[in-house]
Amino acid sequence: MDNLAVKETEKMIIERSKISVEQLNAWFGEKQVLFNINMELFENRVTAIIGPSGCGKSTFIRNLNRLHETLPKTRVCGKVYLDGQDIFNHNCCDVVALRRRVGMVFQKPTPFPTMTIFENVAAGLKLYGRKPKAELDQVVEQALKQAALWEEVKELLNKPGGSLSGGQQQRLCIARALAIEPEVLLLDEPCSALDPISTAKIEELIQKLKQKYTIIIVTHNMQQAARVADYTAFFLLGELIEFDFTAKIFTAPTDKRTEDYVTGRFG
Amino acid sequence: MENNWTQGLGQRKLIEKIFLSAVFASTALALVPLVLVLGYIFIKGAPALNFNFFTQLPAPVNEPGGGMGNAIIGTFIIVALSCLVGLPIGIFGGIWLALYGQGKRGFIIRYAADVLSSIPSIVIGIFAYVLIVATMKRFSAMAGGFALGIIMIPTITRTTEELVKMVPRSLYEAGLALGIPKWKVSLKIVLRTAWAGIFTGIMLSVARIMGETAPLLFTAFNSMYWNFRIDEPMASMTVQIYNYAISPFADWNAKAWAGSLVLVMLVLGTTVFVKKFSQRVYYG
Numbered sequence: 435m436d437n438l439a440v441k442e443t444e445k446m447i448i449e450r451s452k453i454s455v456e457q458l459n460a461w462f463g464e465k466q467v468l469f470n471i472n473m474e475l476f477e478n479r480v481t482a483i484i485g486p487s488g489c490g491k492s493t494f495i496r497n498l499n500r501l502h503e504t505l506p507k508t509r510v511c512g513k514v515y516l517d518g519q520d521i522f523n524h525n526c527c528d529v530v531a532l533r534r535r536v537g538m539v540f541q542k543p544t545p546f547p548t549m550t551i552f553e554n555v556a557a558g559l560k561l562y563g564r565k566p567k568a569e570l571d572q573v574v575e576q577a578l579k580q581a582a583l584w585e586e587v588k589e590l591l592n593k594p595g596g597s598l599s600g601g602q603q604q605r606l607c608i609a610r611a612l613a614i615e616p617e618v619l620l621l622d623e624p625c626s627a628l629d630p631i632s633t634a635k636i637e638e639l640i641q642k643l644k645q646k647y648t649i650i651i652v653t654h655n656m657q658q659a660a661r662v663a664d665y666t667a668f669f670l671l672g673e674l675i676e677f678d679f680t681a682k683i684f685t686a687p688t689d690k691r692t693e694d695y696v697t698g699r700f701g
Numbered sequence: 702m703e704n705n706w707t708q709g710l711g712q713r714k715l716i717e718k719i720f721l722s723a724v725f726a727s728t729a730l731a732l733v734p735l736v737l738v739l740g741y742i743f744i745k746g747a748p749a750l751n752f753n754f755f756t757q758l759p760a761p762v763n764e765p766g767g768g769m770g771n772a773i774i775g776t777f778i779i780v781a782l783s784c785l786v787g788l789p790i791g792i793f794g795g796i797w798l799a800l801y802g803q804g805k806r807g808f809i810i811r812y813a814a815d816v817l818s819s820i821p822s823i824v825i826g827i828f829a830y831v832l833i834v835a836t837m838k839r840f841s842a843m844a845g846g847f848a849l850g851i852i853m854i855p856t857i858t859r860t861t862e863e864l865v866k867m868v869p870r871s872l873y874e875a876g877l878a879l880g881i882p883k884w885k886v887s888l889k890i891v892l893r894t895a896w897a898g899i900f901t902g903i904m905l906s907v908a909r910i911m912g913e914t915a916p917l918l919f920t921a922f923n924s925m926y927w928n929f930r931i932d933e934p935m936a937s938m939t940v941q942i943y944n945y946a947i948s949p950f951a952d953w954n955a956k957a958w959a960g961s962l963v964l965v966m967l968v969l970g971t972t973v974f975v976k977k978f979s980q981r982v983y984y985g
Binding site: 499501504506530531532533534535537538540542544546547548557558561562607610611614 | 803869871872874875876877878879880881882885886889890893894896
């Protein structure tokens with residue numbers, strides 16, 4: 435074992451698991467899309483999920499906030515523990531409370547079209563419970579600053595959310611997710627609809643956000659995974675093929691299929 | 702020298718010209734009745750219109766003056782009552798159909814709404830008569846509002862359903878992902894996004910029931926006096942126009958024209974206003 439690998443093994447021991455997934459299976463109707471996934475997602479780390487289209491990446495993270503089961507004819511079995519609590523157990527974990535701890539940003543920006551920029555960011559707080567106006571102002575400003583959007587929109591808070599550019603809209607959605615102060619942030623291909631400059635901004639943001647949050651990012655872009663992630667998981671046809679340090683996945687993968695994928699031989 | 706291709710072109714242009722003129726002619730023809738009806742109502746109705754028409758009670762035969770004030774107010778009251786019946790059921794029914802109505806129950810409800818919308822309005826009037834007028838043993842504005850409300854239900858339901866369905870699922874999921882309870886996402890995000898369109902549908906439906914006569918004939922009946930009690934007979938413009946129009950008195954006939962003009966202006970005004978000012982929401 436070379437020096438680097440030893441160092442990384444040592445680091446792994448002090449990592450704290452935020453979410454642990456055990457024997458997760460998921461179905462769309464009769465079609466099984468996830469097969470026996472076992473995985474640990476570590477606190478304050480960025481984990482990238484890569485793999486070809488239709489390999490179950492999105493379904494996987496949509497199970498972490500139980501969005502998968504809101505679609506008709508879907509089924510899940512297995513266990514997902516968030517800080518040791520089973521999220522599928524209705525006795526100890528309410529789905530609304532879960533989603534406030536596990537925020538999500540989608541592939542396409544989804545600002546609420548009837549709301550202003552301010553209302554969009556405040557939506558999660560306002561529609562959950564009343565908050566005093568002054569506090570709301572502060573939270574919105576804070577969230578927009580964290581999402582690196584404040585400087586661009588501070589004069590436009592009463593403009594509709596849809597009036598921003600695509601990249602700004604996506605950062606607005608990140609701000610909206612951050613405003614409810616989650617512990618985990620799920621990013622489902624957050625940059626796939628954006629230009630390189632907006633992408634760079636969001637990647638920079640991810641690096642900052644991981645100080646506070648546990649981040650899981652699904653991406654089609656392997657360079658992106660290599661740039662932002664501490665850990666990378668490779669999915670293929672609904673199975674988790676390999677999960678390791680990002681450097682290891684991209685330089686010395688154990689599995690032949692991972693190697694083929696990251697070197698661009700298929701997928 | 703002409704080849705086949707250019708001959709074909711000439712022929713094609715000719716066909717296009719014939720076709721286009723046919724389309725224009727049909728459009729113009731379709732507009733003729735509209736212009737004639739509106740023009741005729743205006744010519745016949747305008748002379749009998751004056752300020753008193755809007756403020757005074759109907760005058761007895763052979764007595765000059767008088768108006769339709771009570772009927773105009775009555776129409777508004779009855780329409781408001783019908784909104785109380787039709788809007789909640791229609792809107793909530795539409796939301797249910799859009800969000801949960803994929804199965805057999807949804808199919809049955811959708812089918813029932815379509816059947817209900819094809820039932821002649823006079824039949825719905827008889828239904829309201831049996832249910833409310835016969836049990837209360839008197840005509841009432843309530844019964845009229847109830848009948849018109851039932852007529853509104855299917856239109857409102859289907860409009861709401863279509864517009865709620867047009868809201869992309871991604872917005873619904875984005876709401877859920879923020880940890881907002883499902884019912885709140887449906888009301889505060891999905892319905893709010895669809896609301897501009899639903900409002901247009903509601904106003905068009907209101908404009909439509911404003912012009913209904915048959916269901917009011919034996920429910921709200923008519924009244925020659927000011928009446929603001931909803932458990933008593935109430936005048937409405939349509940019934941008043943009907944009574945005046947079939948009467949043998951020239952003065953009453955003229956008033957029927959004036960009433961028609963006011964009614965058409967109200968309905969047309971509502972429609973035009975709503976079409977012009979309703980904003981569409983575009984989904985990114």
